Amino acid sequence: MEKKNNKKVIIKVSNLSKSFNNNIVLKNINFQLLEGESLAIIGASGSGKSVLLKNIIGILQPDKGSIIINDKEMVNLPRSLKEKLLLDLGITFQHGALFDSLKNWENIIFKTANKDKTNNRQGKQLAFSIIKQLGLQPEILDLYPSEISGGMQKRVAIARAICGNPKILLFDEPTSGLDPVTGSLIDQLIKKAVRTVGGSAITITHDMASVCRIADKVILIDKQTISWTGTPKEMFVSSNTKIQEFIKPINSEIFFK
Amino acid sequence: MIDLFLDILGTTGKKFINFVVNIGHFFIFFGNAIYWVFKPPWYFKKIFQQILDIGYFSLPVVGLTTFFSGMVLALQTYNGFTDFNSESTVARIVLTSITRELGPVLTGLMVAGRIGAKMAAEIATMRVTEQIDALGTLGTRPMQYLIAPKIIASLVCIPLLVLIGNTIGILGGYVIAIYKIGFNASLYLNATMEYLQLIDIIQGTVKAGVFGLIISMVSCYFGYNASKGAEGVGFATTSSVVVSSVMILTSTYIITALFFG
Numbered sequence A: 001m002e003k004k005n006n007k008k009v010i011i012k013v014s015n016l017s018k019s020f021n022n023n024i025v026l027k028n029i030n031f032q033l034l035e036g037e038s039l040a041i042i043g044a045s046g047s048g049k050s051v052l053l054k055n056i057i058g059i060l061q062p063d064k065g066s067i068i069i070n071d072k073e074m075v076n077l078p079r080s081l082k083e084k085l086l087l088d089l090g091i092t093f094q095h096g097a098l099f100d101s102l103k104n105w106e107n108i109i110f111k112t113a114n115k116d117k118t119n120n121r122q123g124k125q126l127a128f129s130i131i132k133q134l135g136l137q138p139e140i141l142d143l144y145p146s147e148i149s150g151g152m153q154k155r156v157a158i159a160r161a162i163c164g165n166p167k168i169l170l171f172d173e174p175t176s177g178l179d180p181v182t183g184s185l186i187d188q189l190i191k192k193a194v195r196t197v198g199g200s201a202i203t204i205t206h207d208m209a210s211v212c213r214i215a216d217k218v219i220l221i222d223k224q225t226i227s228w229t230g231t232p233k234e235m236f237v238s239s240n241t242k243i244q245e246f247i248k249p250i251n252s253e254i255f256f257k
Numbered sequence B: 001m002i003d004l005f006l007d008i009l010g011t012t013g014k015k016f017i018n019f020v021v022n023i024g025h026f027f028i029f030f031g032n033a034i035y036w037v038f039k040p041p042w043y044f045k046k047i048f049q050q051i052l053d054i055g056y057f058s059l060p061v062v063g064l065t066t067f068f069s070g071m072v073l074a075l076q077t078y079n080g081f082t083d084f085n086s087e088s089t090v091a092r093i094v095l096t097s098i099t100r101e102l103g104p105v106l107t108g109l110m111v112a113g114r115i116g117a118k119m120a121a122e123i124a125t126m127r128v129t130e131q132i133d134a135l136g137t138l139g140t141r142p143m144q145y146l147i148a149p150k151i152i153a154s155l156v157c158i159p160l161l162v163l164i165g166n167t168i169g170i171l172g173g174y175v176i177a178i179y180k181i182g183f184n185a186s187l188y189l190n191a192t193m194e195y196l197q198l199i200d201i202i203q204g205t206v207k208a209g210v211f212g213l214i215i216s217m218v219s220c221y222f223g224y225n226a227s228k229g230a231e232g233v234g235f236a237t238t239s240s241v242v243v244s245s246v247m248i249l250t251s252t253y254i255i256t257a258l259f260f261g
């Protein structure tokens, strides 16, 4: 907490509101992501976590508020500048959003392949060096996303996001649908990215064990806004009923740690 | 009663406004797409893939339809004009009908069904599964990467397909004229060559270019603006085929009127 003042603010969201027609999804959202910080966003299904992420990356336009990434205001930023800004971000979508007409390795190196003309062999090698950390076998590289399992797709999407070593990671439910062993591989990856590479991460997740492992700070979205903020440890002493509901299933697990 | 009337009026009004707004959106999309067609860098691999798909793989269906149309034309003309059935009448009618109208329109409709549906479904699926959003976050412009190659390839392929279709259609007429009706082959060929008009070829090619633009633009537009869910993909697909077919039949009239009207 004390360090907060001399750390760089990477993402700053202020007064963000978003609604669809008459359905108010987010109201007056305020938070910051600092350099070297791992932030977890939790909240019930349908609470607007993915909508928040999509606002941050400019896929959805907020009704109100400001989103500053690396000192640049994202809202109403000209397209070409926005694209440039997004290149520093490693993003995964909740449902993968892999390009189904491209092979897995082409998916993974898509961003870098656009910048420098990587040839097939180099590209595959690059893709392989990334999927190794995610517990994937090289055989999947030449397959299409539709030919691998859901959990594998999830990891290919993560590989695509971290290719090129972006400094900011934005992951929407990266561990959902993965077995606990693979899930913890992803957790380690996020932690490593934040601790050793000096990156910053926002992870949307329902997995409270994973929150405890990766997060420096937790944000709860409830009733259209941020209703609780704190560290994972503080969750266990919180009087917020929603937080209590969320941690109930894992309380005992932590006891045994 | 008045309530019902107002209700109907209200929904019709809303539908109409929606329609006008959609037309507006379409033209914005159209202008945007044209901009990206001319804007480097071009994704040549993508363009080549599309050319293969639109041009090469459409050859069988285009060949088959135009071949049979040529045959039918020859047969019908011969039966219908028995009073003065001659090599020159049949050859001329087959030639003119195919080059001016049937070649381009049948090719256009076939490609609209085959390629338009596929384009719309592909892009709509990418929209619905957030692949288009993902593209934008990976330093790639969806309009440039997805849409422009399809439009460029359509503009290249459909005129070529029409030229090939025309040739095959004329051949179909020839086959019937010689082997079924029993015309003299060299007389028939001479008549065909005599009536072959550059203006007809130009007109057919202009139509083909316009159809190529219609099919690719309409299909990409419906795909790109597909709403969420599987029905969004279905709606985009059927809409693109229906709308581009109607637009093909409308524009062929307009172009004919401009050339020969």
Ligand SMILES: Nc1ncnc2c1ncn2[C@@H]1O[C@H](COP(=O)(O)OP(=O)(O)OP(=O)(O)O)[C@@H](O)[C@H]1O
Pocket: A020, A025, A043, A044, A045, A046, A047, A048, A049, A050, A051, A052, A094
């Ligand atoms: N494109 C959209 N158009 C209209 N409404 C939308 C759209 N996207 C999301 N919503 C609405 O916004 C609300 C929040 O959706 P969101 O996907 O952000 O939930 P979530 O918190 O990510 O849930 P989950 O944990 O299940 O992924 C939902 O009520 C949803 O219906």
Ligand SMILES: [Mg+2]
Pocket: A049, A050, A051, A094, A172
């Ligand atoms: Mg979500």
